[in-house]
Amino acid sequence: xLRDISAHLPGLLRRRAxxxxxxxxxxxxxxxxxxxxxxxxxxSALGWRDVPVRRLLxxxxxxxxxLEGHARALAQAELLFGAARGGDLVHLFVGNAVDAxxxxxxxxxxxxxxAAGGIAHLPVPGSGADCPCxxxxxLQATVSDRAFAERAADxxxxxxxxxxxxxxxxxxxxxxxxxxxxxRLRLIAPAVALLLDMISPEVLVLTEAVSLSLPELLxxxxxxxxxxxxxxxxxxxxxxxxxxxxxxxxxxxPVLAAVHRDPLALRTAGTAR
Ligand SMILES: [Zn+2]
Numbered sequence: 001x002l003r004d005i006s007a008h009l010p011g012l013l014r015r016r017a018x019x020x021x022x023x024x025x026x027x028x029x030x031x032x033x034x035x036x037x038x039x040x041x042x043x044s045a046l047g048w049r050d051v052p053v054r055r056l057l058x059x060x061x062x063x064x065x066x067l068e069g070h071a072r073a074l075a076q077a078e079l080l081f082g083a084a085r086g087g088d089l090v091h092l093f094v095g096n097a098v099d100a101x102x103x104x105x106x107x108x109x110x111x112x113x114x115a116a117g118g119i120a121h122l123p124v125p126g127s128g129a130d131c132p133c134x135x136x137x138x139l140q141a142t143v144s145d146r147a148f149a150e151r152a153a154d155x156x157x158x159x160x161x162x163x164x165x166x167x168x169x170x171x172x173x174x175x176x177x178x179x180x181x182x183x184r185l186r187l188i189a190p191a192v193a194l195l196l197d198m199i200s201p202e203v204l205v206l207t208e209a210v211s212l213s214l215p216e217l218l219x220x221x222x223x224x225x226x227x228x229x230x231x232x233x234x235x236x237x238x239x240x241x242x243x244x245x246x247x248x249x250x251x252x253x254p255v256l257a258a259v260h261r262d263p264l265a266l267r268t269a270g271t272a273r
Pocket of ligand 1: 120121131132133134135136138141
């Protein structure tokens, strides 16, 4: 996949940049991402381990490559222009990967080798979902986009295992699709409650397809979380500020964050390194 991207990037840049200077290339993915070494340390949804993404893409584009995890990139975006500027924030990302990011006083917690926030393998009681880690019942294996799309296809709710089809069916009012969406929120709720109790943030932002596409289910999500914590989820838990285009925002953020961190480095951006 990276080889295909590398092959297409120089042409894409020539066609789209059209004389403008490109500050850098933002690359985001789920799982354990180490921006310092430019490596995806582990992404079990993709089956990646220790993939040197920066090195591979830098040699193809000659641009500064800014690598980050989805959860942390979007937490940064919320801090820069979203829900919690300068504050204490938890961001929970639930897509094909499940990751958390934590910010205190506007600074992201990174942990050793940028591993903080790895909650993909939290156990979900009652789940028997097989996980690539070798265990069963892990949060990511239970609630990922792929897991729910496959369940919806297996039970005949949708034709192909594609999460957008499940969301569209739920938006049309298909009761089985809606129930599957509610089940996903029920399974995510304990993880949200745990993060609220552990971190006690000013806001917990959830980036997750059901709550973004079916905002009418937010009260149900809040109710499920409230049953498991003394915190007030209806005040604290809100969906991503960036709507369905959230992944494009995620990729742009590490580039912009680097500019904010070190504006003088712009002088060298876009030139061969
Ligand atoms: Zn696992």
